[in-house]
Amino acid sequence: MTNLPDDRIDPYESRLSRRVGAFAEQAVRPIDAAAIAAAARAGAGREKLAGRLFGSTASIGRFGVILAGALVAALTFGVYLNAGGNVAPAQTPADSTPATSAPVATPGPAVAACAAGNLAGVITAWDGAAGHRIATIDVHNGGASDCLLPRYVALALIDAGGRALIVNQSVKEPAPLTLPADAYATTLVDMANYCGEAPSAPLKLRLYLDDESSIELAPSASVAASVDPPPCNGPNAAAQIEMQELHLK
C-alpha cells in the first residue's frame, strides 16, 4: 500500500488514501520485468525508425504481463542437478552451508570486494529437469589477493547479443564469501518458463556483483553452446531465475 506523503493537506487524506490504495491494488499483477523491458526497447526502436521495422508492439505488450511465479520458483528450486546429471536432495539456499573446509564469511577489514576485472566466470554444465534449466557455474578470482564475493547476486539469463531473457533482482544478503586468490567459487543457477522469442545462442548468464559491476558467464569449451532456454510452461506463470549460494569449489 502506498504511503501518504508528509505534506498533508487535510485530515481526510489518510482515509481517502487508504480507499484509493485498496482500490488501485486491483491493477497490480505479477509481471515479467525482462519481457517488459525487452518490449519497451523493441517498441522504442520501432517508433524511432518510424515504422520502418516490422513487428507488433501490441502483442509484445501483452506478452509482458505474466501471472504468478515467485512461489513456484521457491518450491521448484529445491530440486537441482549436479553437473553429472544426478538429482540431489531438495535443498534451499537457506539450508545450504559452505563446505567445512571453506574459509567462511567473516570479512576482514583488509579484504576488499572482488573487482569484476579480477573475476572470470564460466558455465561448466547445463542440465535440465521438469521444465527447468540448471547451470553449474564457476567464478575464478584471478586477482593477486583474496576478495569478498557476494554469496547471492542479481542474475540475468541473456542471449548471445546480450538481450535479457529472464532477470532476478531479489538478492539475499548474507555475509560475503572470502574468495582466495586463484580460487574458484561455484553454485547452481536454476531457470524456468521462458516464453519469449527464440534467443540467439549461446545462452549466457550475467552476475551483478554490485550496483556498478557485473560479469558475464559463457559456456565453457566442454559445454554445448546451443542449449535451449527453459521451456515455456504457459503464459500464466512468471519466468524465473534463482541461484543457490556461492561457495568455494
Place this chain on the structure above:
Amino acid sequence: MIDDGSIRAAVARAATGDEVAFARIVAAHHDDMARVAFVVSGDVELAQEAVQAAWQKAWAKLGSIRDADRLRPWLVSIAANEARQLIRSRNRRWLREAVIEDDAPGGASPAARVAADPASRAAQLDLANALAGLEPDDRTLIALRYAAGLTSDEIGRAIGMTGGGVRARLARLLTRLREELHDDEPA
C-alpha cells in the same frame, strides 16, 4: 525492492542501453505505474497497456533523467499521461461502464473486480463512481497523490503546476469526494 543506491546505478546503466538494468527499474516501479494508470483509466487491461506504452517512452527518454530521485515521479506521471491518452483515443467512459458490465452474466470487468466482501465491494464501487465523475485531470491528481504517494511539489513538477496550486486543487477535490463518499467521520 531495490534500494535508492541501486536505482541510481540502474538508471545510469539503463540510460546507456543496458536492458538488464532497465528491467530492474521495471521490477521496482511497474506496480506503482499500474496503480496510477488504473485510477486514471478505471480499466485494468487499459492500465496495463498504458504502462507498457509508458515503459517504451521511458526507455527512449531515460537519458533525460539527471536526478534519480525524480525517476519515480517521472515514471508514474508518464503512466498517468498514457492512460489519459488511451481513454481519450478510445473515447472511453470511465468506471460507470465497467460497473454495469460487472453485473452482466459472465461479464466481470477487470475494472469492477473488487473485493469479495460485500461492504468492501460497495465501498470500492462508490469510490469508482466518484472517480468516474471527475475530470481526467482531477483523477490524475488523485492517482499521483493517493495511488503513488507523491508530494504536492512532485506532482506540480510532473504536471506543470506549482505545489501550492496542486494543494489548492486537491483540497477542493477532497471536499467533493468526502461528501460524495459520505466519509464525514474523521480518519
